[in-house]
Amino acid sequence: MLLQIQNLHVKYGNIEVLHGVSVDVREGEIVSILGANGAGKSTTLLTISGLVRPAQGQILFNGAPLHTMKAHDIVRAGIAHIPEGRRMFGTLTVQENLRLGAFTSNDQQRIRQNQEWIYELFPILKERRNQLAGTLSGGEQQMLAIGRGLMIHPKILLLDEPSLGLAPLLVKTIFQTLQKINAAGVTVVLVEQNARMALKIAHRGYVLEVGRIALQDEANALLANPDVQNAYLGGA
Amino acid sequence: ADTVKIGLMAPLTGSWASEGQEMKQIVELLAEEANAKGGVLGKQVELITEDDGGDPKTAALAAQKLSTQGIVTVIGTYGSSVTEASQTIYDENQIIQIANGSTAVRLTEKGLQYFFRTSTRDDEQGRVAAQTVEKKGWKKVAILHDNTTYSKGLADEAKALLEGKVEIVFYDALTPGERDYTAILTKLKAAGPDGVFFTGYYPEAGLLLKQKKEMGWDAPFLGGDATNNPDLLKVAGDTAEGYLFLSPPVPQDLPSDEAKAFLSAYAAKYNGATPGSIWAVLSGDGFRVAVAAIEATGGTEADKLAEYLHSGKEFVGLTGTLSFNEKGDRVGELYKVYSVTGGKFALQAE
Amino acid sequence: MEQFLQQFTNGLAIGGIYALIALGYTMVYGVMKLINFAHGDLFTLGAYLGMTILTSIALHNIFGVFIGITVLALLVMGLTAFVGAALERTAYRPLRNSPRLSVVVSALGASIVLQNAIMLVYGARLLVYPQHVLPNTTIALFGVSIPLMRIVLFMISVVLMVALYLFIQKTKFGTAIRAAAIDQGAARLMGIDVDRVILIVFLIGPALGGMAGLMVGLYYGQVNFTMGWVYGLKAFTAAILGGIGNIPGAMLGGLLLGVIEALGSAYISIAWKDAIAFLVLIVILIVRPTGLLGERVAEKV
């Protein structure tokens, strides 16, 4: 087991928002986490990457505790997180933002290669490379956030609603890319509102409801589950 | 609790803290000495010190506080507008106030019955300054002040007296607390004065002298009594040579036994130091006058004390003999001209 | 004309000092978005420490002026850096997620503490550096006389500015500093050790402040515990003038402020010079709301 989340409780101030969440992620998988607004999906990811500290429970990475490590060490250990809300470095240029994505790496050659690859993936970023990230359009910022997260190939990639604000064509590109890098050996944890597409590429999925895991299953089974369909897939 | 309470109001914090702390040291020393000799009227003197922070608002509170503590007289304080903020409070509470570092003319022009000062007034020093300038034969004079009440007051007095007699080629203010006055000196130099009268304080005076030398300009400088501080020599070093200033004589320059005794006691108590500020020494005179008046009137009644002080009786002070006129001002010629010679302050022969 | 040139160089010399202090200000501001009101007092501290060291060990006599002063500068910078870092730990770090204005109050408190601590340790009287440490050669150029030390001070400011600029703009760690300034959480997600970034900033900023204090002390020869207040305010003005958070801006702002002051004294009024300087500042900010070289505002709706 690559990543184990065991009985995670998280509080913001006095309010507990995760009440004992357990999630397992195997090496090479794409795991999708679904849930309504405010269910605690982002909180789960933030706790994995160390920006939020659990009140109780533990997170193990290759068997070693992760929840006691500092956020920047977690990144160094190989867990990259593309956060919700883009979180650009607004007064830095697009290029500088991308470079920061590879902050932990010293392999200049690789960095350059990856940057070219991202510019291929999102040609508009190349056009805008000297523009300040803060003046990009919403979708462009989202691309940059994703591109920044892809600058190194981590062991685990956490994505929080990557398709938010992206045009339909690009959403497809993103999901294809995710499959591609997954095939190249990157384990992916995906939080998505676009549940249908997420489940299509995922191996397994979890459904989070107000801070608890309500369901977990193979992705296909979830897609076919009538409860899931009613709650997250528009009753299709 | 049978003591005679004497208050001291001084700037223990804030930008004048160095003056205030010295006042405290001096008055504490004198109080100890007085008590060692058996106190006043057979009672011990109890000194109550309050900080006025060098700020009128804090001073008003300090004055209120002191006036609730049964003091007979209060010594202090430094800075005319700070003193002024406390004047009415003491007056309303019928407490004798003997200010030591407040030279603004108007403080004693209000007809306050209980207010006295051991420092002289700006007009007196202005008069001496004008005399000195004339004696030196300067035809073109530059006057530089620092826009504090004291400094501006002195500059104005001097200017008024000199106008018509000599040409005033420059009159402006610097900002105290800065380090670099080359811009001002450049401008001064361009005005071409025969001499410069600076009415500010010693830190700025030291820097002016030093930077003036650096610029290669050697016009003579005359300063006011606020530059009478040995630290001036430390700041300016050898560039102070030839600098003239006006000041009441400091204890060091007084032949009297009181002065000598005071200096040695001060040195004994405070690790060999000599008092740096003339204003602080004047607070000591204030204390001595207060004690003498209480002894003489045999009581602590404010009206009697005031009457006695106003009577023109002469006291022996650390800065020479002193007496007060009906306004509460110190009378008599006090100012002397000093110069820096051989790295020391030297009293100029008359 | 000669008068003008003389005043202009006077202004540059004064401005060089402002710039040096402003550099430290801006550096800290750039990362913490914190107006470090205690910076002026770290400057004072540098001046006092320099004096203490120099009066107890005459470094300049032991090693010669150049090496002696360099060693002294390093010592002072090290010590103020240490105090700066301690300040960050105690007064700023606990407030990292607080409203910004709360941190301003904490900074003001820290300033009061430092200033009064210095007063209690050294006394309120002004103190004086040993004499004749620096050579006082004066150079005459086109009828303008410039003390050599002023040129040296000026050069030091410029060199430090350039070095700092290159460090922040061109190195990877510099980019990390700027990133941490914008979004600490996101910076962590990039693998940046934000605590270390802040620590380093709080070493560099106060070190620069201490250095400036030392230079002022050495050159002008006198120190007192309130000196940081005036210089701190001037440096803050300079940093804003140039665009706060911007390193060349701090330099430009400092020099400009010095020149405005000198020319204002020379041609308008000495007593009004600070008012003139502030007036110019206000006018500049009305025209350029983020200072001369200020950050381009990158907020999109």
Place this chain on the structure above:
Amino acid sequence: MLILESVTKRFGGLTAVDSVSFHVEEGQIVGLIGPNGAGKTTVFNLITGIYKPDAGKITFDGSSVVGMETHRIVHRGIARTFQTIRLFQDLTVLENVLAGCHCRMTSGILAGMLRTPWQRKEERQSLIRALQALETVGLKGKEEQLAKNLSYGNQRLLEIARALATEAKLLILDEPAGGMNEQETLELIALIQRLRDSGITILLIEHDMGLVMRVCRHIVVMEYGAKISEGTPEQVKSDPKVIEAYLGVDEEE
């Protein structure tokens, strides 16, 4: 009702909006779509006065709004939501909506200090209006929560409520369904239709084609700052330029 004529906006060398013209008829729901960075949000910013066009005309209800300050434009009857949520995070839900009521109120400082009867009445009426707006979007019962504690989807609804409270005639929504799941999007569609039925004209940007195709009568498509197509959903859906630039070919379904 709203007419854009050859509106152009440049940022440095970049032409973000390039001579775009279209109009919105009263009572319609109009969609503005296009790839990322096409200039859609910029068009919104031009309409609402956050940017000033470099060229072109924007007329609302027969008179120009170019050069008007944003709050004046809101007063004229155009209200909007933002692509990245901009609520008053530290205030309550109700206070957020009352911000929208503000421009329809008139009492001043003195009236506020003295609490004149007229001022009290106005306050009460605004409160009622705000509560109605919250009810409309389905946030009834959450009045006293802080905006920041709402979930993302509810924050979007709150933005709509605030815009409604300005008594806008034209509502401009920038990606209202962003961050909502399909179920929530369905509810949003119902809301938008209800608003239209109550007489409010709507112009919206959305990348969720399901929503756009279902609610919009008229669609404008932009790419690289320029309008490349316009028409009914069917027309737009089958326009090859749109397919190539934006929709892509549907492999499945």
Place this chain on the structure above:
Amino acid sequence: MMKDRRTIPYIIASVLLVFAPLYLNKYWIDVLNTVGLYALLGLSLNLIVGHAGLFNLGHAAFYAVGAYTAAILNTRYHIPILWLLPVSGLFAGLFAAVIARPIIHLRGDYLCMVTIGVGEIVRIALINNVFGITGGSNGIFGISRPSLFGYVIKRPPQFFYLIWIFVALTIFLFYRLDRYSRFGRALNYLRGDEIAAEGSGIDTAHYKLWAFILGAFWAGMAGTLYAAKMTIIAPESFSFWESVLMFLIVILGGSGSIPGVIFGAFLAIGLPELFRDFASARMLVYGVMMVLMMIFRKGGLLPARSRKFPIANVLKNEGRA
């Protein structure tokens, strides 16, 4: 009125305050007077800093304009000082209107710097005896005591009631403005997010300007009271440090919170008085307290509470109608 348990401490505090002259000596009464003055200044600055979120570190300028207006008109034309309350408020407000107009679009620290600059310019102008009417560094003396219905206010307890009645009135008016008016809310909106406020139809420039004008108006009136109490005013009473002190009161107490600001005034003025026994270390202790208070109460000591609206009431009435 509200039956809220949290109002009980306020009631107790008010009662204690009303009877303070009965059990405190003149000195402590005078401390309370100073607290009252600074409470007024804090409340006026709170409009600008606390409610509207504008970083103003030059409030002493408005205070000074008010004090000097009153002092000049009183000493030259012998207008009774209390009549001058609104006049000097008006002058200060007018001054703020002129000054603030071009600078309110500045953000954060830039605004802070400009307000510091304005404060310094005013102080320097006063020192340099601008227009020949400010008395230079001497200031103005001989300001007459206030009199009410022929009764001259002179001693600390008399001033106590004058000042604190004024404070009470201010609290009453400002509380209504803050809690129940669109003006109060508008200031909060522009503090929260200016673009969103504009987008909701709020004229942000207008409200920023009025925050300054109203704040300055009140500071000007406080200046009049100060002049009346001291009978002499000088430029050093309006230094940068005064602005800092007012700012401190607002933030320490709780930005935007009226009880907070009052409490802040008690602390900022009262603590140094309590620390008098530390003599020259008292400011050090004071600084340490400032840091500690900010660390342990990040949002100030009594942070502002959310507004409550009579939702249930309104719904009920509506139902009936």
